[in-house]
Amino acid sequence: MSKIGRKPIDLAGAKVTIKNNTVEYQGKVKSGTHILPEQLKAYVEADKLFIQKNDSGKHELSDREVNTLWGLHRALISNEIKGSQAPFERKLEINGLGFKAALAGQKITLTLGYTHKIDFELPQDVTLEIDKTGQKLTFKSSDKELVGFVTSQIRSFRPPEPYKGTGIKFADETITRKAGKTKSS
The missing domain is CATH 3.90.930.12 (Ribosomal protein L6)
Known part of the structure; x- marks a missing residue:
């Protein structure tokens, strides 16, 4: 399990909508989208964004590779949401x-x-x-x-x-x- 990936992302006033594997965010400064790989899924709960492994589909990546993707995309989305609020x-x-x-x-x-x-x-x-x-x-x-x-x-x-x-x-x-x-x- 990825230590970074399982941490929730605090939205701090940013608006986030999730459609399939696309995370759309809008903040005070900037808005944008982030596309998650098919191995991951996202959901919003109590003003926090969570990224999880998607166990529904079969994929050719090992568990270790999925964990690295999980931590990477969690960090990228977190930076994008923080940057949308303040530079x-x-x-x-x-x-x-x-x-x-x-x-x-x-x-x-x-x-x-x-x-x-x-x-x-x-x-x-x-x-x-x-x-x-x-x-x-x-x-x-x-x-x-x-x-x-x-x-x-x-x-x-x-x-x-x-x-x-x-x-x-x-x-x-x-x-x-x-x-x-x-x-x-």
């Missing part, structure tokens, strides 16, 4: 002399110490807030996977280095610093 937020910090970001429309221009500036086009569903120094970036989206993907792509332009600590890092990330070369006597 997910991810913060980045830029450290370094002269390192900064600027936003023009849906395009970010990053100055990261290279000979050229880096332009990055934001997807439609992602919004960005930059503080006045240009070094603290806050990304928001109702899609958790998309926000994580965009922030990891931007971080990859200049990952933090361990000697000076310069580069782009997540706000909750800690950089283990290394000692530089010392003069021997």
